[in-house]
Amino acid sequence: MNFKEILQESSLTEKARMLAVSSEESVAWLNALPASSLGNLLEDDTLRISVGPRMGAPVCAPHICRCSATVDVYGSHALSCRYSAGRHSRHSVLNKSLSRALVTCQSHAIIEPNAVLRDDIRTRPDGMTLVRSKE
Structure with missing residues (x-):
């Protein structure tokens, strides 16, 4: 039985899983060397x-x-x-990783500062696109 036949006989959930794990990019994280200094030791x-x-x-x-x-x-x-606690931790890990990359490039980085929007001092820009106006 080949991959296409297996897909045809699978449930929607199984099809989604098999298509996701068979994509070329899905295995990239498996090639990372586990190193606590890099923050990728699981x-x-x-x-x-x-x-x-x-x-x-x-x-x-x-x-x-x-x-x-x-x-x-x-x-x-x-x-x-x-x-989900996992959703928040993945979000935080990605933010910290991007921050480290920016600092490595000698760029200033502030992780999700408060008061980015003037109308609400408690709002953080999670998932928000901010556009700087040309004045």
């Missing part, structure tokens, strides 16, 4: 939860999320849940 649970979805393996016990959604053994709900 703890055991983090590695298990990272590899599990690639293999279609269960990563958690079924339960009800605090947003009232049902979480299956594959835990994919956590990738999109607004209450």
Whole structure:
């Protein structure tokens, strides 16, 4: 049985998983050397939860999320849940990584400063595009 035949007989979730993991870019993170000085040394649970979805393996016990959604053994709900701790940690890790890259290039970097928008001093620019006007 070839890949196309397997895809045709798979559920939508399985098709999405197999297409995602078969893309050329999806394996790039597996080639990174684990080094704590670079911030890419994964703890055991983090590695298990990272590899599990690639293999279609269960990563958690079924339960009800605090947003009232049902979480299956594959835990994919956590990738999109607004209450997911993983979502926030991935966001923070990406911000810190970009900040380190900018500092390495001798550029000033402030991670999500408050009061970027004048009308709301508590708002942070998460996911917001800011355009500087030409004056």
